[in-house]
Amino acid sequence: MSNNKGSLPPRSNGQPRTNRQQPRTAAATQAARPKAKSNKKKPKKRGPFARMMRLLLILLLVAVIAALGYAGYLYWKFDQGGFGVDQPVQAGQAASEKPLTMLLLGTDNRPKHPSNLTDVIMVAALNPKTKSATVVSLPRDTYVELSGYKKTKINAFYSRFKGKEKTSGILAEDEMKTMMGKYLGIEVNYATVLDFQGFRDIVDEFGGVDVNISQNMCYTDSVDGTNINLKQGPAQLDGDKALDYVRYRKSNCSPQTKPSDDFDRNKRQSEVLNSLISQMQSLGGVLKIGRVLDAVDDNLESDIENAQIKSMIATYWDISKADVEFVPVGGTWRSPYVYINDKELEAAKKSLQDRIAGVSASEASAASDSP
Template sequence: MIAGGGFAYASYRNSLKEARSDQNLPDKSDITFNGEKAEDLNDVNILFIGSDSRGDDQGRSDSLMIAHYDSKSKQPKLVSLMRDMYVDIPGHDKDKINAAYSYGGPELLRKTISENFGIGIEYFVIVDFDSFPKIIDTLLPDGVQIDAEKDMSEYIEASIKKGPQKMDGETLLQYARFRHDAESDFGRVRRQQQVLNAVAEQGVKVTNITKLPSVLGKVEGYTVTNLPSSLLLSAGTDFVLGKTKPIETLTLPIEGSWENGYYEHAGSVLEIDTAKNKTELNKFLED
């Protein structure tokens, strides 16, 4: 048993080291994040940040999600936050929510979510556009089966046709980022949820307990995160062993709680009913 545990740990560490040498994300030690535990100790809230940073420019967060996991009921949930929501950013008045990442990194983004929606977030994960395809190709080297909603070719590097198909990591990234249609970010967020559901469902099918430490080490290495390895392994084991329930999803702002707006300093924004969205989010996570 001890020998098996040692082999698993070595496999995890080797994969982690290999992946970290293959990415250009900031070092975790350079990031401030004063995480808050959820009120229910069985719950874990993780802030997922898809960064569009280039070089030394931190940039704005291109994608924002809160992953929620109830370790008792084994219920995973995923909340997508529309990046154009016009909210109060501590120390910066009102602006688009994704501007918080540019102003103050993950910590200011955490504070912004806490102030506007009353959610405590303990951990963060940052993934950039260079790392995402590598994560996908690590989890699912034979590709991800996706039923593409429409033909996509303009404004993206890939050429995607409507219908069922397998996508590699780079093509999947282009599909998830596409927003050059009438739905704009609303369609893009829906496709991001479709992609993550597919990756979670199909990744579990091709990963077994023996391979799990190596896969998790590789995935963790392609991100910047303060997630403890023990939590990552525990939740990953639940998924691989089929203990978890299907992922439930929510998108903020909810329907009927927003309207389009414009401000010179922010551009086009979504004016939201903050109280209504706060209530809906907390209800979703508590149910």
């Protein structure tokens, strides 16, 4: 007997066979549907200009943060003392609030040639409201005839006052402020004395100065190590060469170069100072101020309060060169003195008084040019 139950095929896994289509799953249904077009727009790629602007904004932000941090660093350095006088500034006397005047003296003091004779004599007046300044320079051999003082060269006074400090009880810097104030008809608030090495260090820390040398200059002195050898034309000078440039007076070389008088020296001093202003106002210069202060610490004397120095930097660091008037006073050389031209001296006094009174350098220049 056969065990087969008819001719039907066997059931599969015991499930009933059916011809009905099985329902699709949600995933299968979704996959089977035609894809709808998306309405979302693809993000546009930034163009090169947009990317550049974004980069510039980031760099600007970093620069601002760095500048603020550096300003804080400078303030900390001043608070540690060593650059000025560790005393408070009297109320209403800050550089940001009132005009200030300052005597700037450059001595020829060197390790091999100690001296307190002043090769550089300048008086500056600064006004915070007009953001302008005047710098008057006087020849080192200026003959001074002033009531209460010995008739002598102007560059000898500081050395004489230094020699009398112990007996007089008065600092030489204070005596110089009084004397120069009387000579120029103004009150001098502060005095700063810088020696040759300090000058070299400042120029070197700022990366040199750009000048236009008007003539060949050659002079040697084996006693103090002087070796001046400068060629006419545009040049960038380091500290040593810049000092040679402002000091040069005569030649002992073969062939000799043209001599230079005090008036030429004053013009070159103003040229170097002008170049240093440009260096200080650059971003690199601003970031070097701390190193400059460290470099000149042992070669600079000043009676400016630390807080006042901070106020001066904040007030005048961006002063325009067009608003800094350099006034070298001329005269007549009759050995061993320079006899100052009275009209030029009066013009210098007026320029200082104008800055103190709030007349800007550009306004004064426009007034003098008008008919």
